[in-house]
Amino acid sequence: MPATIVLGAQWGDEGKGRVTDQFAQHSDFVVRYQGGNNAGHTIVIGNERFALSLIPSGVMYPHVTPVIGPGCVVDPRVLIDEMRTLSERGIDPSKLRISSNAHLIMPYHRKLDPIMERYLGSQQIGTTKKGIGPAYTDKYARQGIRVQDLFDPKIFREKLDQVLRDKNKVLTRVYNQLPMDPDQVEEEVLGLAPLLLPHVADVSYLLWEAHRQGKRILFEGAQGTLLDVDHGTYPFVTSSNPTAGGALIGSGIGPTAIDRVVGVSKAYISRVGTGPFPTELHDESGETMVRIGGEYGTVTGRRRRCGWLDLVALRYAARINGLTDLFLTKLDVLSSFETIRICDGYTSLGETYREFPRQQRVLYNCTPIYEDLPGWQKDLASIREYHDLPKEAQRYVEHIEERIGVPIRWISVGPQRGALVERP
Numbered sequence: 198m199p200a201t202i203v204l205g206a207q208w209g210d211e212g213k214g215r216v217t218d219q220f221a222q223h224s225d226f227v228v229r230y231q232g233g234n235n236a237g238h239t240i241v242i243g244n245e246r247f248a249l250s251l252i253p254s255g256v257m258y259p260h261v262t263p264v265i266g267p268g269c270v271v272d273p274r275v276l277i278d279e280m281r282t283l284s285e286r287g288i289d290p291s292k293l294r295i296s297s298n299a300h301l302i303m304p305y306h307r308k309l310d311p312i313m314e315r316y317l318g319s320q321q322i323g324t325t326k327k328g329i330g331p332a333y334t335d336k337y338a339r340q341g342i343r344v345q346d347l348f349d350p351k352i353f354r355e356k357l358d359q360v361l362r363d364k365n366k367v368l369t370r371v372y373n374q375l376p377m378d379p380d381q382v383e384e385e386v387l388g389l390a391p392l393l394l395p396h397v398a399d400v401s402y403l404l405w406e407a408h409r410q411g412k413r414i415l416f417e418g419a420q421g422t423l424l425d426v427d428h429g430t431y432p433f434v435t436s437s438n439p440t441a442g443g444a445l446i447g448s449g450i451g452p453t454a455i456d457r458v459v460g461v462s463k464a465y466i467s468r469v470g471t472g473p474f475p476t477e478l479h480d481e482s483g484e485t486m487v488r489i490g491g492e493y494g495t496v497t498g499r500r501r502r503c504g505w506l507d508l509v510a511l512r513y514a515a516r517i518n519g520l521t522d523l524f525l526t527k528l529d530v531l532s533s534f535e536t537i538r539i540c541d542g543y544t545s546l547g548e549t550y551r552e553f554p555r556q557q558r559v560l561y562n563c564t565p566i567y568e569d570l571p572g573w574q575k576d577l578a579s580i581r582e583y584h585d586l587p588k589e590a591q592r593y594v595e596h597i598e599e600r601i602g603v604p605i606r607w608i609s610v611g612p613q614r615g616a617l618v619e620r621p
């Protein structure tokens with residue numbers, strides 16, 4: 198798989214960290230292409246649990262060059278902290294490459310995110326409050342400060358003074374806050390620059406060169422398809438493009454380079470933050486998924502909302518991303534259920550939908566159409582061959598595959614690195 202995109206096919210938290218960790222062993226480069234430290238990837242190695250938020254999961258392998266692409270937003274403080282923590286735990290982050298075009302999450306973005314959320318009241322998005330939305334807002338308003346500006350303190354200060362004039366007006370007059378001091382902002386950000394500069398690179402060129410030499414490149418999506426700013430459940434989305442198109446824009450590689458697009462989906466579905474969620478469960482079954490699946494956010498610790506697998510949404514993800522394969526995670530979490538429900542359509546306002554509705558109001562008012570499949574009620578943790586899975590589990594997998602029209606090549610049956618069934 199010379200150039201593969203791995204992305205979330207749901208609302209994020211599908212277990213992509215584990216998947217990219219799995220694929221990274223056979224990769225030379227692992228590239229983050231959007232988002233920032235709103236992502237949280239958990240990797241379990243032996244008894245150790247690593248939570249990464251910004252650095253690509255490939256950093257765990259010494260032979261991999263981890264790359265942060267131009268489509269990402271980088272909080273220098275968080276990045277330095279993450280590099281330091283990894284070093285202290287014996288993982289060497291020195292090969293990390295950061296695009297000079299990536300935008301910086303500045304202290305005023307961090308300050309504005311929670312304040313803006315508070316002002317939204319009942320309309321809150323439920324953001325991770327890491328400054329992601331405000332940083333992307335400035336990028337598109339052409340007021341952003343980029344990684345390359347760290348090279349030139351004079352230009353950095355000019356840009357900072359200009360943008361902070363605006364921000365301070367917003368902070369003081371709109372949100373009734375104290376203004377921020379440009380000297381302090383400069384000191385915080387430029388103070389970290391010497392630690393970042395050795396890692397800064399022309400990522401697009403680096404990847405082009407690598408691709409020409411036949412190196413294996415893995416593009417690691419953060420969040421998920423339904424959180425995409427263009428294709429997700431707007432405005433309850435993140436501010437970037439986790440979908441496959443985002444991998445091209447956010448890394449600077451052409452579409453013809455991509456060989457494979459792997460969608461990661463849980464065997465059920467979850468969401469953090471607010472927004473529509475047709476199959477959400479408010480009963481004991483939902484609680485069981487949270488408890489057994491450990492459904493609490495890596496970044497914010499928030500309890501995730503859980504529900505039965507939604508095939509309407511998954512078909513949509515397969516279409517938007519041009520998925521070539523599916524990686525089904527956490528099948529073991531469903532092992533305790535006697536019956537497993539699966540949604541293959543919605544009824545809403547008197548109509549039936551088999552495809553993802555184009556009007557969001559339909560999603561708010563819909564009732565899922567469920568099919569019931571028998572559960573297996575057996576422990577799957579030690580199974581490594583597909584034919585050893587209980588017949589009911591195989592039927593569940595094949596049912597999804599049939600309805601989505603994309604092969605399920607991998608099935609995870611536990612959180613450990615090797616707890617995986619790979620199909621030929």
Ligand code: IMP
Pocket residue numbers: 208209210235236237322323324325326327329330419420424433434435436469470471
């Ligand atoms: P933001 O990305 O912090 O602006 O948050 C926007 C929306 O995306 C909120 O609903 C968040 O809960 C959600 N979100 C952001 N990052 C993740 C993630 O890594 N997993 C799941 N949801 C996320």
